Amino acid sequence: MVAGVSIAGLLLPEAVAYSGIAGLPPQAGVIALFAGLLVYGLFGSSRFAIVSATSSSAAVLFAATTSVTGVDTATRLAMGMGIVLLAGVFFVIAGVARLGAVSSLIAKPVLRGFALGLALTIVVKQLPKVLAVHPAHSDFFRLVAGLAAEWRHWNIAGAAMALVALVLLRGLARWRAVPAALLVIVAGIVLDVNGLCQAWGVAAVGPISLDFSHPTVPQLDRAQWQTLGGLAFAMALILYAESYGSIRTFAMRHGDNVSANRDLLALGGANLLSALFQGMPVGAGYSATSANESAGARSRAAGIVAGLVVLLAVLTLLPWIAHTPEPLLAAIVIHAVSHTLNPAALRPYFEWRRDRLVALVAVAAVLVLGVLDGLLAAIGVSLLLLLRGFSRTTVSWLGRLGQSHDFVDIARHPEAVVPPGVLIARPEVPLFFGNADAVFASIRARIDATPGLQRMVLSLEESPDLDATSIEALCDFAAYVRVRGLRLSLARVKDDVRDLLAKVNSPDLHAEVYAPWSVDDAVQPEESRTPRSS
Known part of the structure; x- marks a missing residue:
């Protein structure tokens, strides 16, 4: 009062x-x-x-x-x-x-x-x-x-x-x-x-x-x-x-x-x-x-x-x-x-x-x-x-830090080691219609410039959801990776994105592609890969 x-x-x-x-x-x-x-x-x-x-x-x-x-x-x-x-x-x-x-x-x-x-x-x-x-x-x-x-x-x-x-x-x-x-x-x-x-x-x-x-x-x-x-x-x-x-x-x-x-x-x-x-x-x-x-x-x-x-x-x-x-x-x-x-x-x-x-x-x-x-x-x-901010095309390229399960940006941590024959990319912004095509174009350019590749790992930890443009861009990228003879793995995929990818039903994005929970799971040999939380 x-x-x-x-x-x-x-x-x-x-x-x-x-x-x-x-x-x-x-x-x-x-x-x-x-x-x-x-x-x-x-x-x-x-x-x-x-x-x-x-x-x-x-x-x-x-x-x-x-x-x-x-x-x-x-x-x-x-x-x-x-x-x-x-x-x-x-x-x-x-x-x-x-x-x-x-x-x-x-x-x-x-x-x-x-x-x-x-x-x-x-x-x-x-x-x-x-x-x-x-x-x-x-x-x-x-x-x-x-x-x-x-x-x-x-x-x-x-x-x-x-x-x-x-x-x-x-x-x-x-x-x-x-x-x-x-x-x-x-x-x-x-x-x-x-x-x-x-x-x-x-x-x-x-x-x-x-x-x-x-x-x-x-x-x-x-x-x-x-x-x-x-x-x-x-x-x-x-x-x-x-x-x-x-x-x-x-x-x-x-x-x-x-x-x-x-x-x-x-x-x-x-x-x-x-x-x-x-x-x-x-x-x-x-x-x-x-x-x-x-x-x-x-x-x-x-x-x-x-x-x-x-x-x-x-x-x-x-x-x-x-x-x-x-x-x-x-x-x-x-x-x-x-x-x-x-x-x-x-x-x-x-x-x-x-x-x-x-x-x-x-x-x-x-x-x-x-x-x-x-x-x-x-x-x-x-x-x-x-x-x-969202339309940036910044992509980090990851390597293993020592003997740990941690994968970090090799540009900031040059001591990190990239597994042989593997390229690990992490877009640093959520994928959406304004940046998806540019982000995947950047990754494709790195693939073309890297000889001896066998596997491509894409970490989607920064993308809690995907719009229609991003899904189409991801499908096109998965097809590109298949044509290049590489094996694609998606790591750190959120549950909502997993459910969405299941509905997409793309032959290049089947459940095994996004099965790994962590980057460490994704880079393990297929026969010894054991999904773990991280």
Whole structure:
């Protein structure tokens, strides 16, 4: 209960602030907050996760809705709700299909690079509210240039207000139980009510109206729904990647068990409910989840309590919240994304000399292409990275290590001895349609270059399954080995692959070919071969 009351003071101001990022009225963030806290609090699996509107999903939603040209404001808002609704549908489908590991398709370097670029974009896009200037362009670099060109018209009072708010938020952050954001908002409301903000030229949020009586599905035509499909899929991917990262981080920290598929269903239900009442997309943000843990949460009830406290505040204080100065909301947003502004998050990739370019490309994609196109480009980079890894044609050639039963790569262990007349190959990647032909072409080239061969041993330990292309390539390779007058043995074949090969019923891949369990079994003379576990 203490944790729920504490984080309510953070969640309500952030919900209003994130609505501004998405280009939606303030009530959209508040509705999303209720939907996320209620549904995940009842059905989620993490006792710490707080599901609400997030800065990244707000920025993606704004970019997605503004990317559709030739529509009026009402249609654009309806399309935004359509994206949230479809994202919820994708979550539910993924949960039913048990696709809990789908976020692994986005590589961590890409996700962190995207988060850094997104945080920079969000911060820069908050500056017009702080400085009370509105450059003509909204893309990152031209917005920065426009802000610099308008320096004579900056509202210094608004800038000072935001700076003081950031100092207070930063200073009070060490006491997580203190609702720093709420205290800042209260101070801003006092200033506005007393007429000081108006005298300083600082704008307030304005009226907020909530309507829970008419859940509706956005009225869009078929072409518009089709247009939203890809945008909603990208939204669901980034939401789940962000949520899964937060959920898993705190679960591992406390030794908790969480269910990825259950969380997919909970996130789907929360987004569907939010969309029906014209709310924003929701996910488990890191900052809110961290605040919940630090405030002493012990169960999902903290989120339910926070929702009740927010509901009480909305019912009693809604007219006062309308007096919140916009520079203060901008400061809350900037503080919320500040934990992702540190470039040190990319440092390990430079120290390890792994995926440095990928992380930098993700940052640049967001800054140059914009949030939505940058997100899609980052996801594309992730998938290309995955395919690049799988499509490698690396094949290790094995030899016996001493008098042991171990067979190792002779390139790394030159002391290993290759049995006479035997060639032992081990593909170092799982065989699939993207690499099977190239892998077998590499092995055939080695066979052609090795005189005096009698037997060919192929270790399939890296392939837990084979697709149709790989099976056909393996059958062709087995026929090639037979034509060359060699005997083929498949070693370390997984049970599922054995069952599959039995169904293939190829004369060149009969049961004796894949009978050996280990490479050592495969290289033994046939009359003394005794299968053993290894």
